[in-house]
Amino acid sequence: MQYVAVDGYGGDKAPYEIVKGVEQALESISDLFIYLTGYKKELEKLVKDFPKNLRERLEIVNATEVIRMSEKPSQALRLKNSSMALGIVLVKQGKADAFVTAGNSGAAMALAMFTLGRTKGISRPAIATLLPTLDGQMLMLDVGANVDCKPQHMLEFSIMGAVYIKYVVGVKNPKIAILNNGSEPGKGNQLAIASYDLLHKSKLNFIGNIEGDEIYRGKADVVVCDGFVGNVVLKVSESIPDVIAEFLREEIKKSFWYKIGFLLAKPAFGVLKTKTDYSEFGGAPLLGIRGACIISHGRSNANAIKNAIFKALKFSKEKVNDKIEKTVKNCAVLNQLKGAVRP
Amino acid sequence: MQYVAVDGYGGDKAPYEIVKGVEQALESISDLFIYLTGYKKELEKLVKDFPKNLRERLEIVNATEVIRMSEKPSQALRLKNSSMALGIVLVKQGKADAFVTAGNSGAAMALAMFTLGRTKGISRPAIATLLPTLDGQMLMLDVGANVDCKPQHMLEFSIMGAVYIKYVVGVKNPKIAILNNGSEPGKGNQLAIASYDLLHKSKLNFIGNIEGDEIYRGKADVVVCDGFVGNVVLKVSESIPDVIAEFLREEIKKSFWYKIGFLLAKPAFGVLKTKTDYSEFGGAPLLGIRGACIISHGRSNANAIKNAIFKALKFSKEKVNDKIEKTVKNCAVLNQLKGAVRP
Structure with a gap:
């Protein structure tokens, strides 16, 4: 049992x-x-x-x-x-x-x-969350447990994220990236720069830095950041589809043909529900x-x-x-x- | 001249x-x-x-x-x-x-x-950017010039942002908020907590912390954060509509009726283009x-x-x-x- x-x-x-x-x-x-x-x-x-x-x-x-x-x-x-x-x-x-x-x-x-x-x-447990990408999913951590981090914690997050996505989600040899404001080595704040050095020296499958616009394009399987940045990114990401929907809703009201068109195409929008449906992702592990x-x-x-x-x-x-x-x-x-x- | x-x-x-x-x-x-x-x-x-x-x-x-x-x-x-x-x-x-x-x-x-x-x-010039909200626009700074900041810099950003949006954009008595991972006072990383104290004591129209999901809902006119967070948020925000569009495009191909519906409703999507059209926002000032x-x-x-x-x-x-x-x-x-x- x-x-x-x-x-x-x-x-x-x-x-x-x-x-x-x-x-x-x-x-x-x-x-x-x-x-x-x-x-x-x-x-x-x-x-x-x-x-x-x-x-x-x-x-x-x-x-x-x-x-x-x-x-x-x-x-x-x-x-x-x-x-x-x-x-x-x-x-x-x-x-x-x-x-x-x-x-x-x-x-x-x-x-x-x-x-x-x-x-x-x-030394620092983290909250990780699975998020949809264009061609699958990726794990982002930390998303809120540790708002001030040291490079060592980022390395711990990387290890924990890699183990989780490998064994629980089934991604072989997961690609790990640091969320950063630039992609080249040497870019970023003190934390990102020092974390890059640590991860680069480790035996993890570290692919380097990724920028904000690359998260949902599936470039990495594990995206590592401090809990402050992770939490903000998560909440921004959750809100944008809603904001877009509100803009659209107002606009569609303006014409009969928009309404008809929208009704016809509406099932297609279901894909967004499925893709971003947290209920399919099975929750965020405490690692x-x-x-x-x-x-x-x-x-x-x-x-x-x-x-x-x-x-x-x-x-x-x-x-x-x-x-x-x-x-x-x-x-x-x-x-x-x-x-x-x-x- | x-x-x-x-x-x-x-x-x-x-x-x-x-x-x-x-x-x-x-x-x-x-x-x-x-x-x-x-x-x-x-x-x-x-x-x-x-x-x-x-x-x-x-x-x-x-x-x-x-x-x-x-x-x-x-x-x-x-x-x-x-x-x-x-x-x-x-x-x-x-x-x-x-x-x-x-x-x-x-x-x-x-x-x-x-x-x-x-x-x-x-002491720290910043790059600010105007972004669309449900009912207008807001100014976010810093979005990349200063990746490691002190509370004093956040106060400087707040002052600069308030002056710019008031005189160049025409927002009277602009509401200023700190981007944070929680809304209550005392929430956040060391930088956000200490910045809250400074802004609270200042004579600015400081409305407190806002979370990631509130940025685009127009709660604040000026959203203050360090340049690392600002840059990541900006890039995440720019990418999500594109990712959604790619999901939809694939889905709409699957049915004739989706295509017809989409064609009818398509002009309504123009609102997104207008709302998020950087060309209407007139660029990001160096403050x-x-x-x-x-x-x-x-x-x-x-x-x-x-x-x-x-x-x-x-x-x-x-x-x-x-x-x-x-x-x-x-x-x-x-x-x-x-x-x-x-x-």
């Missing part, structure tokens, strides 16, 4: 869509057991109509509080009976192999770090944490939760953490820095 | 579109005189059919070299007879009131800084330079050059530099920092 703890009260559509996602996952995988955390009474009502063969592979773990999306990580740490904290504790206890939440990612990172600790050899934790998008629907559970299982099954630990241990460049900055 | 120096060999479409833009500007403004820099023989051929009343308000200044888009700023400084360097020298000599180029922006910044010097009280320099987009067509010339004239006429100097002088917060970091 494989065990996953799921935060029943994480995200905008909790608990209804979370429960539905859990049901779909249980249907798809016959040896899956789910611990669902949250307000037990309410959750019981939602699962009471589950078929018996699903219900018997589900345990509800009662929580007395919920971490809000606006909660500060430092505050969240005190909410020890929250649906999120209890899910992570289940991983710590070895009852669950992995944890999934669509809740507050900063809080999840803080709780996971505090409860599970860091992967050996990693560098001693445990498999996946943060699903705050707007997660059932499908997103189901896919996040799949990714969490793969994360656990592939022993991503062991592989990161091993790669870090064998990384001469990182070992040389040990004395200087590493914990 | 008003005098503008124009780099005849800057940008991808030089010299043809530059010359056309100059012609349009001369047609529009009867007391405009243009110094056009570049290879004289070639330029003479292009302007020989200008009507007499335009040709007599145009002087071609011969250059023996051209700064390429890939040239490093440090290299560009040595090319003293380049079309770009000669244009900036004309401003220095007082022959031209302003300078316009669609060339290499890093080189233009380096040459302008070296030749014209900084505006009094400004903090003792002189009015406008960098037009590298893909500038005639219209973009014409509008950049208009902006350059406004920049000069409104004495943007004097106003920046005065605002800086009266900024108590900035004066307090003087002893510590300022030049």
Whole structure:
């Protein structure tokens, strides 16, 4: 049996869509057991109509509080009976192999770090996210856990990203790039320049710097940046299609023929939904944490939760953490820095 | 008479579109005189059919070299007879009131800084760019001149951005925001947190932090960030509409009805072209330079050059530099920092 703890009260559509996602996952995988955390009474009502063969592979773990999306990580740490904290504790206890939440990612990172600790050899765990490219997908990290970084952290992100996309997503020999304001070596801020040197010396498949306009063209499989830049890029990227749609919507109203044309072509726009549908990407892993934790998008629907559970299982099954630990241990460049900055 | 120096060999479409833009500007403004820099023989051929009343308000200044888009700023400084360097020298000599180029922006910044010097009280000149929002436009800076910044520089950017958008674009009491990975005070990297404190204490119309997804929603008139983040955001933003278009193009091919629908609705897509048409925005000003320099987009067509010339004239006429100097002088917060970091 494989065990996953799921935060029943994480995200905008909790608990209804979370429960539905859990049901779909249980249907798809016959040896899956789910611990669902949250307000037990309410959750019981939602699962009471589950078929018996699903219900018997589900345990509800009662929580007395919920971490809000606006909660500060430092505050969240005190909410020890929250649906999120209890899910992570289940991983710590070895009852669950992995944890999934669509809740507050900063809080999840803080709780996971505090409860599970860091992967050996990693000084800065990171949040990574899969994003669509013209011909597939790529992993960007960090997207918010570490706003001020040192070159060493960028090297750690690169190693973790490479291991994750290789074993969980299945990209062979992933190409790693530093997000930069210029493509030539020597370009960038102090962090990018020093990180370039480290990555260049490492044995990773480092392809150099890429600029902002190259991210979505699929030039690299892993795009490395500090969490400040990553977070801003992620949010800018998510907002632009919406802004474009609003511009278009206003314009299409202006003519009958535009409306007809748009109705005819509308299904084609579905491709954008599919390509940018976070629910298909299966969530953002916390990398560098001693445990498999996946943060699903705050707007997660059932499908997103189901896919996040799949990714969490793969994360656990592939022993991503062991592989990161091993790669870090064998990384001469990182070992040389040990004395200087590493914990 | 008003005098503008124009780099005849800057940008991808030089010299043809530059010359056309100059012609349009001369047609529009009867007391405009243009110094056009570049290879004289070639330029003479292009302007020989200008009507007499335009040709007599145009002087071609011969250059023996051209700064390429890939040239490093440090290299560009040595090319003293380049079309770009000669244009900036004309401003220095007082022959031209302003300078316009669609060339290499890093080189233009380096040459302008070296030749014209900084505006009094400004330690870090910046490149600012106007971008479309849902209901208008906003100015983002820095977008590439300063990749590593101190809080003081962010305050300088804010002052320069506010003066420019107020007097050149006409936005009264512009709202200023710091680009950040969270909206609450106390969020962000060290630079953003410390900059927040400075801006909060200043007399600027500071509205706090904005996140990446709020940039294009028009929440702020001036968005301040370091040049690394600004450059990445700008390039990501420019690429996403193209990527979306490529996704759509592939999809529309798949059905006859999609094609018909798209053809009918196509004019509506024109709104995106207009909204995001850099040629309407009139280029990116170099702020903090003792002189009015406008960098037009590298893909500038005639219209973009014409509008950049208009902006350059406004920049000069409104004495943007004097106003920046005065605002800086009266900024108590900035004066307090003087002893510590300022030049």
